[in-house]
Amino acid sequence: MKICWFHLMPYTDLPEDFQQKHNSVWVDIDSRLFDPKRAHHMYNDFMDELEFAADCGFDAICVNEHHSNGYGMMPSPNLIASTLARRTRDTAICVMGNSLALYNPPTRVAEEFAMLDCISGGRLIAGFPVGTPMDTCYAMGQNPSMLREKYREAHDLVMRAWTEKDAFSFNGRYNQIPFVNVWPRPVQQPHPPIWIPGGGSIETWQWCAEMDYVYAYLSYFGYKAGMETMQGFWSEMKRLGKDLNPYRAGFLQFVGVAESHDEAMRIYKEPAEYFYGRSLHVDSPYAMPPGYTTEETIRRKFGSQVMKVATSGGERMAKVATDIKFIEDEGYVILGSPDEVAEKLLKVAREMNVGHLMLLLQYGNMSKDLANYNTKLFADKVMPQLRSLFDDKWEDLWWPKPMPKAERAIPARVTREAAE
């Protein structure tokens, strides 16, 4: 099984009364709360944490894209990924990903991902999210009724840009480009592995099956809430005649590991309560623009818990969870000693049949020291218990195939002193 270390890059200094005094962490978050000099340290701490996770032996380090968002400070994950490509050697770099419809023209994504694949020597995982309503429709002004059409067309354009050897003209519904001729090209041929983050839409499952892409369910509400979605995904794969290779899937889970369960409850209480209380304080008007959810998904989900929460009068998008006991009981965060965490994650991975575990080991206002403690303890004592799961039966066909190590560049900064 592959174990990926995921960073959202949350702003860590939201005030204690954020929920009471501010409308939302997303879209209309008050820019006066943002201190660039503090963010300087946050970004550098976060990149240190990602690099530390790579040193600790995680299979991949992951970044993602959000806009006008107080829990996700990466409008451009590619900027972060390019520094990680230089500062890490073997770890896969998962950009999860670029919201294709937001790039005009989308060949920009083909170019930048190809750059990342070249810089990293072929270690890129290319994530193509549609993007949330908050990011795409409200913060970036995309028309919700056209978003998915634009996304699909952008996907087709990027894939052709990577795979066709000769320049071509693209006469699409939303993009017309006289010369598509991406330069550079990705190291991984015909293209880097494609992972699709999704929120449970049946069309996305079908599309992942058709295209042979990884489906990654990125929910902040843990394994209990995610089970229904992943079961739906696998029954659709079965219906479509696909094998049940667990590496077709990824799943996001928050984790806090310590020497004991009590200790985990104590030390992760503040960052977990910060994340679910402040970081997920999202106002409901931005969650459901008409047309964002497809009619087929509405048909399937009508009556389900998901739709009830999403459409209930005035209820917040996130369940407001400000108590660590509730957070743990609901499965949002898995907390415990290394053995307890390993046992739970093995159970989750088996029951969900998920080969790519995407872990959030830094969340909320967690300090770098605590994030690194969580990361190291996990790597030392939990990871070895998970590693071999699935590998006796299944091959990960969706993992980067980098250049042989001996052929890869070693970033070597030459100092002026050394040159003299």
Added chain:
Amino acid sequence: MSELKERTVTVNGVAARVWEKGEGTPAGYFPGYGGAPRWHAFLDALAAKRKVIVPSLPGFPGGGLGHLKCDSHLDWVIACGDLLDFAGLSGGDLIGVGFGGALAADVAAIFPQKVRKLALVSAYGLYDDKDPIANIWAQRPGAAPKMLCVKPERFAELTAMPNGYNPVEWRIEMIRAAEAGARLLWPFGNTHLDRRLGRIKQPVLLLRGSEDKVMPASYQQKFASGIGANAKTATIAGAGHLAELDAPDEVARAILGFLD
């Protein structure tokens, strides 16, 4: 008054329902947010004096998935021009409310021969940064009816599921209507209609409800200035954005007085 008749026309290869009731010179109705999922009191009040024709706009109730054929504003306006022809409305009078008002105004500007007189009720199409239209697509669940109507129960009645309908499909039809409006006007409702208002040479009545919480009062004046001397304005006291739901008789009286 004659019975309500229903027929189907095809626009862009998609079937669109057309309702018709009454006798006399045809008057068409392009509804606002939510479309016209059912015949209502305002239409009856009009049909007492006129042949009222309600063609379903693309994606709005009765309009199927026609909105998905419209990528640009030109696509929308041509589809609506075709609808007038196929529904037997070409050369008749046209009433446009809110979202439908944006389309009715452009049809009148671009295809002047298709519209004799134009009545607009709180029409979209313009946008002023200094006096913005309220964002109907950024409201908490359940808040929209209170923005649209002084009597939100009128909007609830308009969109209530008829007996025997599949609840999932009815809900989808209502969401689709909201989507169609968003496809047409996201994010502000600005179709740059200001550039074309001067082309509207027909007599125009500009109505608004005095309690409209969506469209600020200044927009009525903006329309009037852009159209010129052939436009006149009136206000319906106590009515909201979808004024014809709040005050069906008063709005019908004002419009019939203008059309006659």
